[in-house]
Amino acid sequence: MRENSDRKTLVILTGPTAVGKTETSISIARQLGAEIISADARQFYRELTIGTAAPTPEELNLVKHHLVGHLSIHDYYNASHFEQQAIEIADRLWKKSDYVVVTGGSGLYIDALCFGIDPMPDVPGQIRAEVKILYQLKGLEGLRDELKNCDPGYFAIVDQSNPNRMMRGIEMFRATGKPFSMWRSNSTTERPFNIKTIVLNRPRAELALRIGQRTSAMVQQGLIEEALAYYPHRHLNALNTVGFKELFDWLANRYDLATALEKIATNTRRYAKRQITWFKKYEDAKWFLPAETNQILQFIRS
RNA sequence: GGUACCAUAGCUCAGUAGGUAGAGCAACGGACUGAAAAUCCGUGUGUCCCUGGUUCGAUUCCGGGUGGUACCA
Numbered sequence: 233m234r235e236n237s238d239r240k241t242l243v244i245l246t247g248p249t250a251v252g253k254t255e256t257s258i259s260i261a262r263q264l265g266a267e268i269i270s271a272d273a274r275q276f277y278r279e280l281t282i283g284t285a286a287p288t289p290e291e292l293n294l295v296k297h298h299l300v301g302h303l304s305i306h307d308y309y310n311a312s313h314f315e316q317q318a319i320e321i322a323d324r325l326w327k328k329s330d331y332v333v334v335t336g337g338s339g340l341y342i343d344a345l346c347f348g349i350d351p352m353p354d355v356p357g358q359i360r361a362e363v364k365i366l367y368q369l370k371g372l373e374g375l376r377d378e379l380k381n382c383d384p385g386y387f388a389i390v391d392q393s394n395p396n397r398m399m400r401g402i403e404m405f406r407a408t409g410k411p412f413s414m415w416r417s418n419s420t421t422e423r424p425f426n427i428k429t430i431v432l433n434r435p436r437a438e439l440a441l442r443i444g445q446r447t448s449a450m451v452q453q454g455l456i457e458e459a460l461a462y463y464p465h466r467h468l469n470a471l472n473t474v475g476f477k478e479l480f481d482w483l484a485n486r487y488d489l490a491t492a493l494e495k496i497a498t499n500t501r502r503y504a505k506r507q508i509t510w511f512k513k514y515e516d517a518k519w520f521l522p523a524e525t526n527q528i529l530q531f532i533r534s
Numbered sequence: 535g536g537u538a539c540c541a542u543a544g545c546u547c548a549g550u551a552g553g554u555a556g557a558g559c560a561a562c563g564g565a566c567u568g569a570a571a572a573u574c575c576g577u578g579u580g581u582c583c584c585u586g587g588u589u590c591g592a593u594u595c596c597g598g599g600u601g602g603u604a605c606c607a
Contacts, residue, residue, distance in 0.1 A: 310568030340570050394574040469569045503571050
């Protein structure tokens with residue numbers, strides 16, 4: 233990544249769930265005189281606060297946050313929308329400060345912001361629904377058949393066990409008449425700003441402990457009531473989320489409450505693991521413990 | 535205290551007619567350009583409780599010990 237001291241800096245503070253990103257990012261942002269843009273694909277939804285461990289009103293008061301609770305669970309949103317919004321906000325904030333802090337654990341969204349995501353039209357909901365029905369009716373085999381036919385290039389590289397990936401290819405072809413593989417440039421967008429990427433992490437056992445504690449804390453704060461309130465909307469993508477889906481299964485009598493809470497902790501641990509796997513590919517990133525704020529600031533200013 | 539049963543992976547357990555062992559879950563590793571807290575792929579990590587004995591060879595059979603469970607006192 234080319235450095236240029238005249239340019240503004242985007243500070244990415246990421247890391248696995250429950251590592252302590254919120255607290256550290258507030259501390260760092262205050263010391264930099266910066267505001268925070270969230271890159272958390274579930275904290276976008278204003279209806280969800282407890283189950284997504286969104287920053288509290290007190291925390292939101294300490295530093296101005298952007299893209300927290302800016303969507304409804306009924307809204308459609310994606311990484312490209314995020315890229316555009318986040319860049320627009322950052323450009324505005326850089327008029328007041330040299331730094332903008334981005335905090336969150338959604339790797340795809342961070343990638344979109346740092347490296348760009350190829351511009352493509354949104355696929356109409358109708359087409360998305362039709363492709364989903366194709367999968368429900370004909371399974372993976374049905375998806376493979378159609379994708380092989382409409383986009384052999386993508387079919388050759390796609391994970392043919394992953395319905396989401398194949399549905400995406402089919403959707404794009406049906407929506408645009410042009411193969412998904414033609415829309416993908418596989419190139420990185422040069423950004424006119426510096427990017428400092430910080431991954432916060434802890435020893436795995438410690439992270440697991442914090443996840444267990446946070447799960448209990450969420451229940452005390454009213455996680456069950458929150459899940460109950462949105463149970464009628466359980467089919468929405470925004471609610472296909474750890475902490476909600478397990479409680480929905482409990483409410484549907486698939487297992488008891490204790491099992492649901494155990495599954496929440498387990499699935500949160502697994503999510504954290506997937507996040508860590510994602511962040512390992514960030515070659516320019518520096519890894520820190522959340523408490524190492526001085527070292528983090530030093531790295532940002534270096 | 536007596537009798538019976540049990541002791542194998544982090545957990546629940548299977549198994550080896552004696553040739554050092556395998557399932558589920560957990561865990562670990564990975565992929566991922568518009569659902570991403572989503573979706574998908576891969577990997578057994580083990581003093582087979584301890585200790586004597588029989589045997590070429592014991593996790594497996596026998597004795598003793600320890601721990602657990604149940605029943606009887």
